[in-house]
Amino acid sequence: MTLLSENTEADMRHRILVVAERLFREIGYQKTTVADIAKLLQMSPANVYRFFDSKKAIHKGVARHLMAEVEQAAIAIVHAPGPAVQRLRDLLTTVHRMNCERYIGDAKLHEMVAIAMEENWDVCIAHMEFITGTIGEVIVQGVASGEFKVADVPQAASCTCAAMIRFFHPQMIAQSFNKERPTLEDMIDFVLAALGAGRRADAQ
Amino acid sequence: MTLLSENTEADMRHRILVVAERLFREIGYQKTTVADIAKLLQMSPANVYRFFDSKKAIHKGVARHLMAEVEQAAIAIVHAPGPAVQRLRDLLTTVHRMNCERYIGDAKLHEMVAIAMEENWDVCIAHMEFITGTIGEVIVQGVASGEFKVADVPQAASCTCAAMIRFFHPQMIAQSFNKERPTLEDMIDFVLAALGAGRRADAQ
Missing domain, CATH: 1.10.357.10 (Tetracycline Repressor, domain 2)
Structure with a gap:
């Protein structure tokens, strides 16, 4: 179970980074918010913050x-x-x-x-x-x-x-x-x- | 007479640059205005603009x-x-x-x-x-x-x-x-x- 949850966490972090990179390319780093990233992933910003504690960390x-x-x-x-x-x-x-x-x-x-x-x-x-x-x-x-x-x-x-x-x-x-x-x-x-x-x- | 006025112009340009460099060092380029430069030279900003057409030129x-x-x-x-x-x-x-x-x-x-x-x-x-x-x-x-x-x-x-x-x-x-x-x-x-x-x- 621990291994599964670790995999899920690594997978979530990866998905967040993929979406973030896409937004940074499309609308720029400054204009992208954590809310934008969360929205595309159909999750709450609070959930994104569970994996990265700041936009800087993303x-x-x-x-x-x-x-x-x-x-x-x-x-x-x-x-x-x-x-x-x-x-x-x-x-x-x-x-x-x-x-x-x-x-x-x-x-x-x-x-x-x-x-x-x-x-x-x-x-x-x-x-x-x-x-x-x-x-x-x-x-x-x-x-x-x-x-x-x-x-x-x-x-x-x-x-x-x-x-x-x-x-x-x-x-x-x-x-x-x-x-x-x-x-x-x-x-x-x-x-x-x-x-x-x-x-x-x-x-x- | 032409030579004299050319020398005077070169001298004035030089004096403006010396004062500008001093102000850029002391208070920074962004904060220095043409009016600051003129004031230190005891002349009007309009007179500075006779020698340099912009702060960028200075x-x-x-x-x-x-x-x-x-x-x-x-x-x-x-x-x-x-x-x-x-x-x-x-x-x-x-x-x-x-x-x-x-x-x-x-x-x-x-x-x-x-x-x-x-x-x-x-x-x-x-x-x-x-x-x-x-x-x-x-x-x-x-x-x-x-x-x-x-x-x-x-x-x-x-x-x-x-x-x-x-x-x-x-x-x-x-x-x-x-x-x-x-x-x-x-x-x-x-x-x-x-x-x-x-x-x-x-x-x-």
């Missing part, structure tokens, strides 16, 4: 969900076969592409992200650390295969992530939207050079 | 002045003697340090910058292009001296500038304020590696 849940999708895609690339150089390219491209889709194509979602970055900063930091971790795993693989030449992997991973801010960070993507240079490919080549990729070619 | 002038100081420091480093590697370190460190002083130490000035980035985006873009240009000049010198190994200098300069966003961009500096990694030194080492500095040591 917001945090939606932000986590959006970030978790990017994290899952990143993990899949870490465990994929193939050379580390190519997988690092894939990983950096995927994070950029998914963040563009999420936060740039959708102006209302962008509003939600801007607020997330002010109010749920810990969720954003945890996400960045997760992505930095996946970058570090690919770098470790590349060092093992001789593709990268890196002395301090965590440092190289944090520098890689920082170097990509223009292509990862929702606000920076939005500000750079019409900038021609550098392209994503230029930037990834630059990062790969910093990681020592291509030096083997020099030595040939 | 704002733009103040932002330009703050950015010009950084640009002058950057130019001095481009023309200084010494190895390009060391001067690129100095240049990247100086831009970071000056932007920190300007936009982080001073919360009221930070408000002004946030508004500048929304309203006077062209001024910010021109500034970034200028800084990217000075980075490019040092890279050219480093390629000539054999310190850097770069095929496309404008591309390398734009990637260097983008890689440093976490340390250059006022909003990113503010958001990263408590982040331990990467340090400025880590990031500069990473950029130098991407530019091929240190490869000579590998070849020894």
Whole structure:
């Protein structure tokens, strides 16, 4: 019975987040009320508050969900076969592409992200650390295969992530939207050079 | 006589900007009115409007002045003697340090910058292009001296500038304020590696 009720609770939390995300996309985060979310779920606002103690908590849940999708895609690339150089390219491209889709194509979602970055900063930091971790795993693989030449992997991973801010960070993507240079490919080549990729070619 | 009146006009514009910057720092951009600026200069608001057609135009002038100081420091480093590697370190460190002083130490000035980035985006873009240009000049010198190994200098300069966003961009500096990694030194080492500095040591 306990397991059943736990499942029901997880299911309810999930349903609330799905509806909330839909409303945040359709009418915006600011304009969405807990009453709107409850109404669509055909329940009372008091019932929603049984699962999330504030609209901010719902917001945090939606932000986590959006970030978790990017994290899952990143993990899949870490465990994929193939050379580390190519997988690092894939990983950096995927994070950029998914963040563009999420936060740039959708102006209302962008509003939600801007607020997330002010109010749920810990969720954003945890996400960045997760992505930095996946970058570090690919770098470790590349060092093992001789593709990268890196002395301090965590440092190289944090520098890689920082170097990509223009292509990862929702606000920076939005500000750079019409900038021609550098392209994503230029930037990834630059990062790969910093990681020592291509030096083997020099030595040939 | 024409020259004299031009000088007087430039002088008046300068005096207005100095007073405006002081008020923006002391009471904030939003709260400062053109009437406040005029009062401190012991003139009428109408007279201020002879030189700047709006508060926004004054704002733009103040932002330009703050950015010009950084640009002058950057130019001095481009023309200084010494190895390009060391001067690129100095240049990247100086831009970071000056932007920190300007936009982080001073919360009221930070408000002004946030508004500048929304309203006077062209001024910010021109500034970034200028800084990217000075980075490019040092890279050219480093390629000539054999310190850097770069095929496309404008591309390398734009990637260097983008890689440093976490340390250059006022909003990113503010958001990263408590982040331990990467340090400025880590990031500069990473950029130098991407530019091929240190490869000579590998070849020894």
